[in-house]
Amino acid sequence: MAGVIARRLVGSIPILLIVSLITFAMIHMIPGDPAAAIAGLSATGEQIANIRRDLGLDQPLLTQLGHWYLNLMQGDLGRSLLLGQPVLSATMQRLPVTLALSGYALVLTLLFGLLSGIVAALRQNTWIDQAAMVFAMLGISVPNFYLGLLMIILFAVHLGWLPTGGYIPFTADPIGWLATSTMPAISLALLLTGLLARITRSTMLEVLRQDYIRTARAKGLPERRVVLRHALANALIPITTVIGIIVSLLISGSVVTETLFSIPGIGQLLTQAVLNRDYPMVQGGLLITTALLVLINIAVDVCYALLDPRVRY
């Protein structure tokens, strides 16, 4: 297993190198003078010169690249122009919020996505199957911020059951966390639940047609045992591979969900950074999030290899 992990880690190095190179190049793709664009329209020549010097934009490109990688290896991703604090610490402060919200949404996704997919497969071509698939199709078609807005109008504005936004950390008040996180988590999870339900149903139907399921039934095993021990256990293996995609979609979705519900996570941080032309924050936040996703995908691949001994990397 250590070999699998090592091979996947080594394999991710070129991807991370290119990701970091693209992130570095971003600031140089700003049309015109990047320092002037960052400083804004009302900036004086001196302010622009200061930004150019602070960001090292007055150095030759190769020197800038060398500094970028040198700093990267020391965990230095520069300072946020908006917050005045190091990009790494600003991101790490908000990471637990995004992870907690994504974790909550992931639990909802797995619970409802797997359940509705399994039930739909077992009740193929009945109204239950059709209802589950209509729900799944609607789930993948409703934009998460639209669902969020509809929930705010209904549950916060009209019924007053939940707050319209804000965030209470789980460690400070678990009930408050649940109240502030439930609508954002549902709006994040709906699309993914639909996606997972469709994949689960499809995979389960595939597995239920296999000879070993027929054998299990023929030897008189109870249906519950056939479904849980024989079908589901094998169907879950390919489903594991989509967890990486689901986590990536969760992080993408959190950008708009956090902004909509005023949740101080990475998504909101990056949106604010973009709107305020805080390019070091955009670069660093993007790099950290992407590196995190690459690592999560490696973890998913390792789980896949653990679950299915036929898989070799």
Place this chain on the structure above:
Amino acid sequence: MSRPRRSLGVLRRLLHHRLFLLGAALFGIILAAALLAPLIAQVDPNKLSMRNKFQPPSMNYVFGTDNFGRSLWSRVIWGAQLSMFIGGAVVAINAVAGTAIGAIAGYFRPLDNMLMRINDALMAFPAVLLAIAVTAVLGPSVNDVIIALAIVYTPRTARIVRSSVIVLREMEYVQAARAAGAGDWRILRRHILPNAMAPLLVQLSFLFAYAVLTEATLSFLGVGAVPPTPTWGNIMAEGRQYMTDAPWIITIPGAALMITVLGLNLLGDGLRDVLDPRLRIQQ
């Protein structure tokens, strides 16, 4: 089977696919509204009329008015035109660039490793984050949004084309064409790409939906097309402040967006079932 007969068979199967027809109808309504915008939404979508602000939907104002008294009907219909334009442009760029990159990587193996590593790196970024970062760099305009979405989604198309090309280049009929002296470009153009079109078409229909959705997300976040240009995303973003008193400013463009995405998803499912049955969601 000859190509025209095969196309007729595909068309016949599509016309018997109920969900495909429903998707085509939903998407067709939005597309028709976008194309007919100059005829059916003649009121300037940016015309202010403060006396008529916050009018609920009625016979006079079909979709109501917003906080500046602008006709929401006009804004939603012209917003549809922009969404269709952006979606169409992203799909066109993807069809060309994604096919070219995927075909080159899949056919010319020495280039595969380099191209696919860049591709993988671009796909490693979370899609919406990469799109907002690119628009942050390029600036918020319709053209820059199209470029951002093309950068985000082209690698996904390239990977799908590459997978098909890798399989097809080993087929016997391709080997036969090579043995008969056909050049690489001719083999790619005449023998491989036409057979790699099915998964590409399916991908492009889903991609249209993603592009429309991501554009709306960017506009909602304030990094898309600049107001007062009406987009579904920025109409909803402006309506957020008034959701208690004028919820229609949010619900109507949101419903239009949902219908578009739903229609395209159903279209994509139908195309996949008919053109690429290996990938079909089990019926």
